[in-house]
Amino acid sequence: MTLHRLILREIRHRKVNFALSVLGAAVAVAAVLSTVGALRAYDRETEAVIDEMEEATKAEMAKLEDEIRKSMKGLGFNLFIFPEGQDLSEVYAEGFASRTMPEEYVTKLAESGVVTVNHLLPSLTKKLEWPEQKRTVILIGVRGEVPIAHRSPKAPLIDPVEPGHLVMGYELHRSLGLKKGDTVTFMEREFTIDDTYEARGSKDDITLWMNLGECQEMLDMKGEINAIQALECNCATVDRLGEIRAELGEILPNTQIIETQSTALARAEARNQAAATSRAQIEAKEEQRARLRAEREKLAGWLLPVATLVSMIWIGLLAFINVRERLPEIGILRAIGVKGRTILGAFLGRAVLAGVVGGVIGVVVAKVVKLPSVDSGPIIESGEWIAAIVTAPLLAALAAWLPSLAAAQRDPAEVLRHD
Amino acid sequence: MTESNPNTAASPETELSPSALSVANVSKRYRTPDGNVQAIDDVSLSLAPGDFVALHGPSGCGKSTLLLMAGGLLSPDSGVLEIGGEDPYALGAEARAAFRAERVGFVFQQFHLIPFLDVLDNVLVGELAGTSTNGEFRDRARELLDRFQLGHRLHHVPSKLSIGEQQRVALARAFLRSPALILADEPTGNLDAENAAIILEHLGNFAATGDGAVLMVTHDDRAKAAAGRSVEMREGRLV
Numbered sequence: 296m297t298l299h300r301l302i303l304r305e306i307r308h309r310k311v312n313f314a315l316s317v318l319g320a321a322v323a324v325a326a327v328l329s330t331v332g333a334l335r336a337y338d339r340e341t342e343a344v345i346d347e348m349e350e351a352t353k354a355e356m357a358k359l360e361d362e363i364r365k366s367m368k369g370l371g372f373n374l375f376i377f378p379e380g381q382d383l384s385e386v387y388a389e390g391f392a393s394r395t396m397p398e399e400y401v402t403k404l405a406e407s408g409v410v411t412v413n414h415l416l417p418s419l420t421k422k423l424e425w426p427e428q429k430r431t432v433i434l435i436g437v438r439g440e441v442p443i444a445h446r447s448p449k450a451p452l453i454d455p456v457e458p459g460h461l462v463m464g465y466e467l468h469r470s471l472g473l474k475k476g477d478t479v480t481f482m483e484r485e486f487t488i489d490d491t492y493e494a495r496g497s498k499d500d501i502t503l504w505m506n507l508g509e510c511q512e513m514l515d516m517k518g519e520i521n522a523i524q525a526l527e528c529n530c531a532t533v534d535r536l537g538e539i540r541a542e543l544g545e546i547l548p549n550t551q552i553i554e555t556q557s558t559a560l561a562r563a564e565a566r567n568q569a570a571a572t573s574r575a576q577i578e579a580k581e582e583q584r585a586r587l588r589a590e591r592e593k594l595a596g597w598l599l600p601v602a603t604l605v606s607m608i609w610i611g612l613l614a615f616i617n618v619r620e621r622l623p624e625i626g627i628l629r630a631i632g633v634k635g636r637t638i639l640g641a642f643l644g645r646a647v648l649a650g651v652v653g654g655v656i657g658v659v660v661a662k663v664v665k666l667p668s669v670d671s672g673p674i675i676e677s678g679e680w681i682a683a684i685v686t687a688p689l690l691a692a693l694a695a696w697l698p699s700l701a702a703a704q705r706d707p708a709e710v711l712r713h714d
Numbered sequence: 715m716t717e718s719n720p721n722t723a724a725s726p727e728t729e730l731s732p733s734a735l736s737v738a739n740v741s742k743r744y745r746t747p748d749g750n751v752q753a754i755d756d757v758s759l760s761l762a763p764g765d766f767v768a769l770h771g772p773s774g775c776g777k778s779t780l781l782l783m784a785g786g787l788l789s790p791d792s793g794v795l796e797i798g799g800e801d802p803y804a805l806g807a808e809a810r811a812a813f814r815a816e817r818v819g820f821v822f823q824q825f826h827l828i829p830f831l832d833v834l835d836n837v838l839v840g841e842l843a844g845t846s847t848n849g850e851f852r853d854r855a856r857e858l859l860d861r862f863q864l865g866h867r868l869h870h871v872p873s874k875l876s877i878g879e880q881q882r883v884a885l886a887r888a889f890l891r892s893p894a895l896i897l898a899d900e901p902t903g904n905l906d907a908e909n910a911a912i913i914l915e916h917l918g919n920f921a922a923t924g925d926g927a928v929l930m931v932t933h934d935d936r937a938k939a940a941a942g943r944s945v946e947m948r949e950g951r952l953v
Binding site: 296297298300301304305308309311386624625626627628630631632633634635636637707708711712 | 727778779782784787788807812813814815816818819820822824826828829830831835838839840841842844845887919927
């Protein structure tokens with residue numbers, strides 16, 4: 296006859312009491328591990344959400360930057376390079392230069408190794424009468440973007456217009472009832488409408504864009520342009536724009552450079568504003584989740600000790616009941632010479648076993664159960680599993696200590712005398 | 715079976731050694747809410763190996779208290795008590811437990827079998843006392859159970875046994891270590907005549923070997939008759 300045999304036989308005999316002890320340990324372990332695991336899962340989810348938001352923000356920022364870049368072009372280029380001697384008051388009044396310069400200037404600039412600008416767009420602009428329609432239009436000949444020789448190719452800001460094609464401003468195509476693909480006669484030539492623009496509320500609405508070469512030919516201004524539009528680098532300061540003007544002035548000394556709008560600053564500000572908005576959104580999300588986490592930590596802060604304490608009281612109570620039920624057994628065992636520490640071992644061994652079984656069940660339950668408001672299951676590290684399975688029997692033994700000690704110290708004469 | 719002979723009750727002057735049990739001028743008083751109760755009052759008694767003594771008297775006269783004291787379970791307030799020439803109360807609690815395991819066997823009216831252990835384990839439960847766990851008593855337990863006609867019941871739990879069988883299991887448990895002293899508290903109190911006779915016969919046989927003595931508390935005339943001598947107790951004193 297051995298102690299473990301006595302323990303196992305007793306457990307088999309009093310299944311309900313043992314099962315309830317196991318339940319107590321399992322509930323405590325499951326509660327603790329679920330809470331800890333759920334908090335960790337929540338943290339991971341938070342990280343994932345924030346990462347996702349940051350990724351989305353980056354993508355959104357890239358998209359926004361591209362849109363801003365293009366819209367800056369629509370608003371007007373930062374820099375206009377005009378021929379030397381051009382009266383700028385005329386430019387401000389009319390919107391374009393009356394003097395011209397050789398088209399090869401743009402080629403020279405593109406091949407110069409210029410570093411402060413990204414995009415070069417030569418144009419020939421003229422305000423004239425559309426003879427067939429008897430109305431004033433602004434005609435702009437464009438050849439698209441001239442690639443800068445030493446740079447990697449960039450996405451063009453504007454596509455060239457093919458010969459025989461026109462792009463039409465809003466007021467023109469609206470009043471004439473024209474749409475993309477229609478043909479129209481302009482200065483005795485047939486053109487296909489390549490594109491029509493939405494209203495911009497500017498001179499663009501009465502503008503026709505056509506191929507630069509074709510435009511030069513029709514206006515009898517072959518090889519001439521009257522402006523090069525240049526877009527600066529990713530610069531955000533006015534001083535930087537000064538540097539741009541200095542560099543371009545050195546390459547093309549027979550020109551004058553003006554900044555029509557502080558678009559670079561506007562662009563940088565817009566970009567910064569967008570970034571700040573995104574950051575604010577991320578921070579708000581982080582703050583919200585941190586607040587929720589703090590609330591959960593607070594909940595866990597009292598739930599964990601309460602769950603552990605209640606479980607220990609529960610196990611202790613069951614151990615007390617077990618001792619009460621086994622008083623005659625304790626009496627006879629003590630009478631026939633079984634030592635107090637053996638009795639103590641019988642009760643503590645039972646509690647330890649309940650703790651081990653409850654610990655294992657609690658770990659399994661904690662792994663399976665999903666708590667509300669946490670999408671994934673709790674994340675429990677292997678060290679915590681082991682700690683739970685080791686701690687549960689220790690706590691169970693601690694809970695059963697007093698009843699077990701009372702059993703071990705029970706006076707057999709007292710038990711037998713009253714039985 | 716020997717005839718009851720109350721006159722053989724030992725006096726204080728009786729030679730104590732080498733008695734199986736020597737009780738000399740022992741007293742015990744209980745404190746109760748209603749005041750002190752003198753449970754045992756200056757009692758002396760001696761049992762030599764081979765004695766089978768019936769202790770009888772009215773309820774509450776102190777019989778069971780004397781039995782518990784004789785078993786090393788309840789220390790006397792005064793007097794000297796020895797089992798096999800050794801005073802158990804001179805030992806510490808753990809040593810006294812080991813002493814009981816070696817020297818004393820108990821049989822109770824309520825049997826006190828452990829309900830979740832089978833017959834064999836109930837007999838062997840004394841192994842938990844720690845003096846031997848290598849199974850040396852297993853053969854002895856089987857031999858006792860065979861002798862008590864329980865060989866076919868080795869793996870039955872107490873609830874599956876008759877009352878008589880349960881008391882025989884309790885008797886086998888008490889006999890397992892061949893103790894110097896068997897203390898039986900109303901061992902036939904719950905038994906029919908046939909089973910009572912069996913138990914008394916086994917107790918008598920144990921005493922008859924001369925290796926140990928039996929002190930039996932009883933109200934049962936059959937038991938008194940079965941004992942070698944009979945001692946009456948009244949109000950905590952032997953009369």
